[in-house]
Amino acid sequence: xxxxxxxxxxxxxxxxxxxxxxxxxxxxxxxxxxxxxxxxxxxxxxxxxxxxxxxxxxxxxxxxxxxxxxxxxxxxxxxxxxxxxxxxxxxxxxxxxxxxxxxxxxxxxxxxxxxxxxxxxxxxxxxxxx
Numbered sequence: 713x714x715x716x717x718x719x720x721x722x723x724x725x726x727x728x729x730x731x732x733x734x735x736x737x738x739x740x741x742x743x744x745x746x747x748x749x750x751x752x753x754x755x756x757x758x759x760x761x762x763x764x765x766x767x768x769x770x771x772x773x774x775x776x777x778x779x780x781x782x783x784x785x786x787x788x789x790x791x792x793x794x795x796x797x798x799x800x801x802x803x804x805x806x807x808x809x810x811x812x813x814x815x816x817x818x819x820x821x822x823x824x825x826x827x828x829x830x831x832x833x834x835x836x837x838x839x840x841x842x
Contacts, residue, residue: 730746
């Protein structure tokens with residue numbers, strides 16, 4: 713994963729940064745080891761023409777999301793990120809073969825045990841921040 717921020721701030725969403733780095737590998741299912749027992753998520757992404765797909769729920773929803781992904785075709789690139797207590801906020805860009813395809817925002821809450829408890833991601837190809 714490429715980091716296009718210029719900050720050396722160590723509080724720049726380290727958990728979500730690692731999460732997206734794992735997603736970009738040949739073994740994205742490793743993120744399943746990083747979630748809490750009470751994990752819930754919503755991943756909403758634009759499919760064009762005003763339509764969207766939403767994967768929402770618990771571990772099973774995350775498994776469903778991982779199963780439908782095209783492996784090795786897209787990479788996640790951090791544009792900016794920050795950490796506020798247990799919450800991490802991440803603004804990024806999805807690229808296919810190095811070409812920007814979509815912008816996404818992610819918010820995650822890391823529990824006291826260091827596992828991801830909540831995850832909200834929104835992705836759209838209709839807006840660019842990069």
